[in-house]
Amino acid sequence: MANDILSGKSRGGIPRQPLPALAAEGLLKAVEATLEDFLAHQVTALDEVDLDLGGFARTTRDLVLAGGKRLRPTFAYWGWRGVIGTHEPIGPVLPALGALELMHTFALVHDDVMDESATRRGRPTAHRLFAAQHRDAGRIGDAKRFGASSAILVGDLCLVWADQLLAQTALTTATLFAVRACYDRMRIEAVAGQYLDVLGENQPAQWSLDQALLVARYKTASYTVQRPLQFGLALAGRSRDETGAIDEAYHRYGIAVGEAFQLRDDLLGVYGDPAVTGKPASDDLRTGKPTALLMIAQQLGASFDLETPATADQLEHQAEIIVETGAVAQVESLILQRVEQGVAALAGAPIHDDARAALTELAVTATHRPA
Template sequence: MANDAATGNAIRVAPTEPGDRDDPVRAVLAAYTHDLSTAVNDTLTTFLTAEVESLAQIDAAIGEFAAAARDAVLVGGKRLRSTFAYWGWRGASGGSESLPPVLPALAALELLHTFALVHDDVMDDSATRRGRPTAHVALAAQHVAAGHRGDPDRYGEAAAVLIGDLCMVWADRLLAHTAVPPARLLEVRRCYDQMRVETIAGQYLDVLGENDAANWSVDRALRVARYKTASYTVQRPLLLGTALAGVSTDAPLVAAYTRYGLAVGEAFQLRDDLLGVYGDPATTGKPAGDDLRTGKPTTLLMLARQLATPAQRRALDRADTGPVDHLAELVADTGAVARVERMIAERVGDALAALDAAPVDRTARTALTGLATAATDRRA
C-alpha cells in the first residue's frame, strides 16, 4: 500500500507489467493509475445509475436512451484526462488534501470526453470506436431491428448528437458535486469552461480543414491539435487540478503545467495521426487509413505534401482512389513519418524540461514524467 501523503488515502499497488520493477516511471504509474481509474469509474457508475433511473421514470424509451449514453461513458477508455487532472492536483497539493472531495471534478472530465467522442464520430462518419460500433452506428442498427419508419442512419446521427449533449449536461451536473470551497469551485468552473470553448474551437477548425484543404498548412494542422486535443486532454486537466488545489493562476506551477500540457497534448495528437494510418485496428479499435482515404489535412499529411516530390504529390492528390497500403508507404517515403516522430520527441523533451523546473514533489514529478511517455509512445 502507498498513502497519498498526510491524508492517508490508501492507494493499492496494481499488478505490474514485465519490466516494471526495472523502470521506476512505469512502477509509479502501475502503483497509482489503476486505483485512480477504479475510483473515477466508481464515481461515474454511482452518478450515472441515479441519472438513468431518473430519466427512465419519464418514459421507458428515454431510460433506454440514457442507458446507451451511460454505456458510452463506462465502456473502455484510458481515463487519461482524469489522470492528468489528478496529478495536476496532487502535484499542487502535495498530497495534503483528501481525494474524495475532488473525484466528481476528475470524473466529469470523462463525461466531457464522451461528449466530444460521440460528436466527433458523427462528424467523421466513423464506424468503430474502441473496437465497438460507434454510437450513431449502433443506434441506426437498433432503428432497423425495431422496424421503425424513416432513415435509420439519420436517426442514428440525431440520437447520437443527443447522447453527446446529455453527456455534456451530466458533466456539468457532476462537476457541481465537487466538495471544495465556493471560491475555489468558481475557479475550477472557469478553467472547465475555457477548456470546453477551446475544444469546440479546435473541432470547428478540424471540420473546416476537411472542407478547405487547399488553404490548409502544417501550422493550421498543429493549431487543430493544440485546441482540439492538447487543451482538453492534457493542458486544461492539469490546470483544473491546480484550481482544485487552490493555486493562483499566476503561480510558477501553472506556467510549468501550461508548457508541459501543450507539449504533451500536441505530441499525443501527432501520435494519433500516425496511429490513424499505421496503427493495428485490433489494438486501436479503429480502422487504419481513414484519414488518407478522405484526405484529412492532419499534420502528417500536410508534411507529406510539403516534403513530396511532384510525382509523389500527384499521387497524394489521388488519395481517394488508390490502395490505402500504397498511400501509407508513399507518405512514409516522403519523410513525413520520420519528421512527425522527431516532432513528438521534441515536444516530449520540452515537456520534461518544463517539469524539471516545476515546484512539485518527487512522486508527482515521476508520475508526470511517465505520463508524458505513456501518452505519446503508445499503440492505441
C-alpha cells in the first residue's frame, strides 16, 4: 500500500526530510495486517452464530479496510518512537495502533449517519450500503431507516472491537492503565466535539468563529493528532517525570496541527474534488455546517441563509462568494500559522531525531492534502 501521507513535495515553507524506511514502507502494512488478522477472527466468530451476522461482520470489516490515511496509528507510532527510540520492535504495540483505526471507523460511520452523507472514500457510506441490502433482499419496512439503524450498530461494534484489540497489546498493568486513560479521554473528547458539531448545524445563526474552532479542537485535533501522540507516549511506559516535557510538546503540536487538519477539511468540504476526496462537493454548504471557513466568510461580509437548503446553483454561487471575501486565503494563512507553531513546539523537545523529522513531515503532509 502506498503511503500517501508520507510522500509529496515541500509545501508551506516547512523543510522536508526523508523519513525512515518503516514509516514509508512498513508501518501502514503492519497496521493493515494486524487489522486483517483480527477482523478475520471476528467475522468467523459471528459467522458461526448466524450467517446474517457473518454478513453484517463482513460489511463492517470491509468498511474498516476500505483505505483511508491511517493518520491516527501513524501519529501514535511516532509518539511512541519519539520516546522509545529506533531499536524496539513494533510488534508488541501493533494491536494498540490498530485499535485507533477501529475507533476511527466508529466515528466516521456515525458521523455519516448524522450528516446523511452519500459517500465516504469514494464508496457508499455504511447506511447507504445497508439500505441497498434491504432493498435488494426485498425486506419489509423502510430501507433508509434499516440502513441508519444498521450503520449505528456497525459503529458500536467497531468501538467494542477497538477495546478488544487494545486489550491484546502486551503491556504492564501500570502502562495499560496510562494507555487506557488517554484512550478514554480521546473517545470522550471525540464525542463531545461531535455533539458541538451537531449543535452548530442546528443553530448556525448563533454560532461563532470561536465555537467553530472549539469544534475543530475537540472533534478533530484531539482524536486525530494530539491524543494519538500522547497515546503513543503512554505506550512507551515511561514515568511522568521522564516524559513531562515531551507530553507538553505533543500537546502543543497536536492542537496546532490538528486544528490545521480540520481547517484543511473545511476547505475540502467546499472546494475538494469528489473524485479525490471520495465525498460530494460542497457537502458542508449543503448541510449548513457552520465551519470556521463560513464563520470567517461571514465576518468578512458574506451573507448566507444556512437554515434553508440550497440548490446546486446556489451552492456554487456561495462557494464563489466565499473566495471573493478573502476567507479562503485567510484560512490558508491560519493553516500555515498552525503548522509553523506545531513544528516549533518540537524544536526543543527531548525526542529522538527520526521522530522529530517524521512529525515535521506529517505536519505538512497532513494539512496540505487533496483529500
